[in-house]
Amino acid sequence: MGIFETLILILDSTVRLAIPLMFAALAGLYSERSGIFDIGLEGKMLAAAFAGAAAAAVYGSAWIGLFFAIVVSTFLALVHGFASITHRGNQIVSGVAINFIAAGTTIILGQAWFRQGGRTPALSAEGSRFTAIELPFAEAVRDVPVLGLVYSELISGHSILVYLAFAAVPFTWWVLFRTRFGLRLRAVGENPGAVDTAGISVTWLRYRAVMCTGILCGFAGAYLAVAQNAGFVKDMTAGKGFIALAALIFAKWKPVPVMFACLLFGFLDAVAIRFAGIDIGLFEVPPQFMQSLPYILTVVLLAGFIGKAIPPKAGGQPYVKER
Amino acid sequence: MAAPYAKLPPWVDYGLIPLVNVTVAFLVAGLVVLLVGENPIRAAQLLVQGAFGSGDGIGYTLFYATNFIFTGLCMAVAFHCSLFNIGGEGQAYVGGLGVAIVCLTFDTIFPWWINLPLATMMAALTGALWALIPAWLQATRGSHVVITTIMFNFIAASFMVYLLVGPLKPVGSMAPETRTFAEGAQLPRLDWMLEMFGLTIRSAPLNITFLLALAAAFGVWVLIWRTRLGYEIRTMGFSPTAAKYAGINQTKVIVIAMMVSGALAGMMALNPVMGDQTRLQMNFVAGAGFVGIAVALMGRSHPAGIIPAAILFGMLYQGGAELSFEMPTISRDMIVIIQGLVILFAGALEHMFRPTIARMFHMAGGGTLRPAAEPGE
Numbered sequence: 001m002g003i004f005e006t007l008i009l010i011l012d013s014t015v016r017l018a019i020p021l022m023f024a025a026l027a028g029l030y031s032e033r034s035g036i037f038d039i040g041l042e043g044k045m046l047a048a049a050f051a052g053a054a055a056a057a058v059y060g061s062a063w064i065g066l067f068f069a070i071v072v073s074t075f076l077a078l079v080h081g082f083a084s085i086t087h088r089g090n091q092i093v094s095g096v097a098i099n100f101i102a103a104g105t106t107i108i109l110g111q112a113w114f115r116q117g118g119r120t121p122a123l124s125a126e127g128s129r130f131t132a133i134e135l136p137f138a139e140a141v142r143d144v145p146v147l148g149l150v151y152s153e154l155i156s157g158h159s160i161l162v163y164l165a166f167a168a169v170p171f172t173w174w175v176l177f178r179t180r181f182g183l184r185l186r187a188v189g190e191n192p193g194a195v196d197t198a199g200i201s202v203t204w205l206r207y208r209a210v211m212c213t214g215i216l217c218g219f220a221g222a223y224l225a226v227a228q229n230a231g232f233v234k235d236m237t238a239g240k241g242f243i244a245l246a247a248l249i250f251a252k253w254k255p256v257p258v259m260f261a262c263l264l265f266g267f268l269d270a271v272a273i274r275f276a277g278i279d280i281g282l283f284e285v286p287p288q289f290m291q292s293l294p295y296i297l298t299v300v301l302l303a304g305f306i307g308k309a310i311p312p313k314a315g316g317q318p319y320v321k322e323r
Numbered sequence: 324m325a326a327p328y329a330k331l332p333p334w335v336d337y338g339l340i341p342l343v344n345v346t347v348a349f350l351v352a353g354l355v356v357l358l359v360g361e362n363p364i365r366a367a368q369l370l371v372q373g374a375f376g377s378g379d380g381i382g383y384t385l386f387y388a389t390n391f392i393f394t395g396l397c398m399a400v401a402f403h404c405s406l407f408n409i410g411g412e413g414q415a416y417v418g419g420l421g422v423a424i425v426c427l428t429f430d431t432i433f434p435w436w437i438n439l440p441l442a443t444m445m446a447a448l449t450g451a452l453w454a455l456i457p458a459w460l461q462a463t464r465g466s467h468v469v470i471t472t473i474m475f476n477f478i479a480a481s482f483m484v485y486l487l488v489g490p491l492k493p494v495g496s497m498a499p500e501t502r503t504f505a506e507g508a509q510l511p512r513l514d515w516m517l518e519m520f521g522l523t524i525r526s527a528p529l530n531i532t533f534l535l536a537l538a539a540a541f542g543v544w545v546l547i548w549r550t551r552l553g554y555e556i557r558t559m560g561f562s563p564t565a566a567k568y569a570g571i572n573q574t575k576v577i578v579i580a581m582m583v584s585g586a587l588a589g590m591m592a593l594n595p596v597m598g599d600q601t602r603l604q605m606n607f608v609a610g611a612g613f614v615g616i617a618v619a620l621m622g623r624s625h626p627a628g629i630i631p632a633a634i635l636f637g638m639l640y641q642g643g644a645e646l647s648f649e650m651p652t653i654s655r656d657m658i659v660i661i662q663g664l665v666i667l668f669a670g671a672l673e674h675m676f677r678p679t680i681a682r683m684f685h686m687a688g689g690g691t692l693r694p695a696a697e698p699g700e
Contacts, residue, residue, distance in 0.1 A: 039469065083671035092407050092469050094671035096616055100663030105355065107656040112359035242473055249470060286489070292481035295474040299456070302466035311467070 004146070008153050010270050015154070015162065016228060018266030020045065020220045020237075022165045024244035025251070025258045026172050027216030031077075033176065033253060034209030035189040035314040040080055040095035041217060042241025043102030048073035048221025050106040053120040053232035054113065056225075060128045065226045070218030076102065077214030078207070085206045088318030099241075107234050118234035123226065130159035130227035159227040161219060166259070168216070173255040185209055189312035192319040202319045220244075246298035253312065265294040331681060337623060341669060343676050345621060348664035355660055359652045366646060366653060373645025374638035378517055380645070382527025386594070388630075388637030389529075392536040393591035394615025395633050396543045397584045399624035403547055404580035405560035410457060410472025411588040412612025413479030414450040418589025420483065421449030422596045423491065423501055423603040426508035438508050442597060443535070443590060450589015451582040453479060458581030462574040468581070476612075487605050501603040510598040530598035539587060540626035546583070556580050588612060610659070617662045620670040636662070 024041045031038040051072035056065030076098050083094040107118045114120055123129040135156035142152040176182040184205055188195045192202045224240075225232045247265055251257035272290035353363035374384045394411045401408035408414075425442040433441075457471035487499040496502075510531050514524040547553040558566045559576045566573060595607045614636050621635070622628025639658045647654045668675075 039473070079667075083667065087672050087675050089671035089673065090407075091671075092409075093616075093620065093666060096409070096613075097663045097667035097671055100613070100659050100666060102663075104656045104659030104661075104663060108355065108359060108652070108654065108660065111654060112652040239477060242477065245470070246474065286485050288481040288485040292478045295477045299460070299466075299471050299474045299478075302464075302471055303460050304464050304466070 005149070006274075008149050010267070010274055012154050013270040013273070014263060014267040015158065016266075017269045018262040019162050019165045020224050020228070020240050021244045021247055021262040021265055022259060023168065023216050023220035023223060024241055025248045025262055026168055026255065027213040027220065028245055028248045029172060029176075029253060029255060029258060030185070030209045030212035030216070032248065032315060033189045033312055034185050034206045035192060035312055035317070035319070036081070036084055036206055036210055037091040037316045038080065038095055038210075038213060039092060039242075039245060040076065040098035040102075041213075041220075041244055042237055042239065043095075043099035044073040044076045044214060044217035045221045045224070045241050045244075046099075046106055046235070046237045047076055047102040048218045049225035049236055050110060050120070050221075050232045052218075052222035053123065053225035054110070056123055056128045057114075057121040057231065060125050062123075062128055062130045062222075062226050065128070066218070066222040069222035069226075070215050073218035073221060074211055074214030077210045077217070081207050081210040084318065085203055085210070088320065091316055091318075103235065106232070110232065110234065120225070120232040123230040128226075129230055130161055130223075132157045132159055133163075159223075161223045161227045164219065165223070168219075169255050169259045176255060181208070186312075189314055192314050196319070196321060202321070206319075243294050246294055249311075250298055250301055252310070268293050331677075331684060335680065335684065337628075340673070340677060340680060341621065341623060341628075343680065344669040344673060345665060347676075348661065348668040351664050351668075352657070352661045355657070356653060361650050361653060366650060369646045369649050370639070370642035372642070374642035378522030378524050379527045380641055381522060382514075382517060382524050382529040383641040383644075384634065384637040385533055386527060386529045386599070386637070387640040388633045389533045389536045389594045389598075390591050390611040391614050391618045391633035391636045392540055392630060393587055393594070394612050395618030395622060395629040396539055396615075396626065397588040397591075397612075398615045398619035399622070399626075399629060400543060400547070400556070400580055400587065401584040402619060402624045403553075403560045404556045404577060405563075406461070406577065406581060406584075407469045408454065408472055408581060408584045408588075409469055409616070410454060410475050410479075410585070410612075411615045412608055412610070413472070413476035414453045414585040414588035415591045415608045415612050416476075416479045416483050417453040418446040418450035419592035419596050419603050419607055420486065421445035421447075421589060422592045426504045426597060427491075427501060430505040430508035433507055435507055435510055439510065439531070439593075439597070442508070442593060446589040446592050447586035448589070450592075451586040453589070454581045454585025455578070458578045458585075461581070462577035484605065487603065491603065499605045504597070504601045508597060509601050510593075528599035530594065532594040532598050535590070535593070537630070539590065540630055543587070544626045552576075552579065588615070614662055617665045617669070620673075621665055 024045055028038050028041050048069035052065040052069030055068035056062050080094050080098055083089040084091040110118045110120060133156070135151070138152040138156035141148045176186060184195060184200055188202055188205050195205065196202050224236055229236070243265055244262070247261040248258060251261040268290055272287050275287070356363040356366050374380050394415065397411045397414070398408060422442045422445065425438060425445045429438050429441065453475060454472070457468050457475055460466040460471055461468040484499070487501070491501045492499060493502045512524070513529045513531060513533060517524055517529070547556065555566065555571045555576050558569060558571060559573065559580070563573065566576070591611060592607070596603055600607065618629055618632045618636055622630070622632040639661060640655070643655045643658045
């Protein structure tokens with residue numbers, strides 16, 4: 001295999017690995033921009049993956065799976081909202097709680113319902129899984145040099161959720177920066193007092209933001225269990241929610257940079273999987289180093305050595321209406 | 324909030340409300356048990372039976388509790404400085420490296436009573452060092468300690484895997500673990516302590532680190548409430564502005580509080596590594612760092628609360644293992660749910676029942692209602 005083909009294959013798996021990160025990071029974007037920190041992305045994604053796979057297995061439809069994934073994830077998002085908006089609880093604590101509740105419940109319910117060691121039944125039936133879509137002429141242009149392979153391997157042949165993830169990026173940008181809802185959402189994350197003075201309910205606005213988070217985390221989970229894999233395996237998110245959080249910070253809470261950050265982290269993961277250890281002449285780079293690179297990069301960024309990541313000003317603080 | 328935040332007597336604030344919160348968490352956990360088609364009351368009976376029904380059960384319960392006392396104290400020290408150190412898991416993992424370095428070097432040279440203090444120091448040191456960078460970044464550059472410590476957990480996991488499949492693995496071995504320590508690095512069991520109460524121990528690995536954990540709890544109490552540094556930590560946690568006006572060196576206090584926190588997490592590694600498995604294994608922390616969050620929240624960040632909370636979680640761990648023999652659908656992962664629910668109700672929703680309880684208390688004639696300074700604090 002030539003270098004070019006290898007590169008295309010790596011980029012192809014980069015896209016696949018970046019999609020759940022993209023959904024989850026965009027999900028976090030809505031919540032955090034409205035001033036609600038969310039470290040429960042991981043848990044929501046995991047619960048969504050389980051609900052999606054379970055529903056898809058029972059009803060034999062990927063779309064019903066997606067629906068249940070969104071419902072469950074939104075429910076958890078509302079629990080987070082209830083704790084951190086209504087009861088002004090600590091948002092970090094609430095996020096941690098949701099991660100544990102999701103981690104435990106998915107295993108217990110999975111075992112009780114399907115008795116396959118925490119797995120859901122493999123999605124083999126027709127239509128129970130989001131399968132690859134061949135774009136028009138993908139086979140016909142395969143032999144065209146360079147562009148043919150890019151089109152047929154890299155652009156074509158992904159599931160619908162992959163294209164939806166890429167569509168969600170400009171959509172999120174449009175919502176956030178071109179709609180009234182987006183303006184208010186950003187305002188409530190910077191200065192909730194001003195939004196309140198303008199006669200807009202801070203509570204309701206933030207609840208809508210966490211619901212957006214829930215919906216997108218639902219997509220992230222459904223992609224993992226119903227598109228990328230054929231079923232749920234216990235703890236299948238394996239820290240992806242935290243990488244997504246890292247990507248969100250890395251992208252300084254902006255939609256288009258979020259996409260690039262997720263692609264970068266996906267690329268690192270793809271390279272780590274492809275090359276067990278990379279020999280760079282003097283010594284071998286261990287794969288564990290490649291796997292921890294997203295985390296190291298995020299810490300370096302947070303330290304302010306590559307630009308400064310400034311979170312939304314009111315993030316993490318419950319809003320107390322003046323009396 | 325419609326209901327006023329009335330001032331309540333301490334026994335309500337520190338006793339009744341946490342108890343109500345934890346009870347609700349367990350009731351919701353009972354619903355999950357119902358959902359999988361088992362009887363929650365029977366499950367609870369089996370659980371308590373498994374944890375306290377035999378000498379071995381008690382030994383295991385206290386063995387697990389030892390881990391959770393350390394990680395609970397780790398969280399509590401950070402909480403007092405209003406820092407959320409999610410990195411206890413990673414700090415404990417790296418603390419294991421410190422223990423292993425001492426044990427692998429000196430296990431054939433010194434007896435255990437010399438190796439234990441050495442290993443304790445190394446565990447505390449490595450744990451504290453793993454907390455140093457997040458602490459320093461928080462103190463000087465404002466990088467949120469929650470995010471950086473999460474990142475450091477993952478970095479620790481990769482780092483330890485690298486060491487355990489590479490440099491630390493004995494030649495010719497397949498398992499990702501160090502060699503078994505010689506007798507000089509194996510801690511004595513506390514069988515005699517339980518035998519004093521007429522219990523018999525067969526396999527429970529309860530060891531001397533349990534006493535060390537109790538001593539650490541006392542040490543934390545002294546540090547937080549009886550020293551100048553503790554006063555500074557609490558002032559920082561209460562109001563950073565006030566601390567600044569009082570001339571407290573914020574960088575110093577944050578870094579020290581986080582390093583003490585990391586040191587306590589690191590010392591947790593002594594119990595499983597030196598006291599039970601007598602070798603460094605992959606993932607030996609097994610979530611104990613995260614259980615510490617629930618333990619500290621439940622124990623209200625006070626050693627006197629943390630020890631019973633840790634024993635409760637030790638009971639859940641041991642009893643849960645026994646329970647899963649009787650009810651195979653309820654595996655040990657049930658504890659993860661309970662842990663999450665305790666964190667939710669005793670942590671994030673800690674004020675949910677307060678207005679109701681305050682109103683009931685008032686109606687019962689329990690004193691005059693006075694508005695407290697600020698809600699939510």
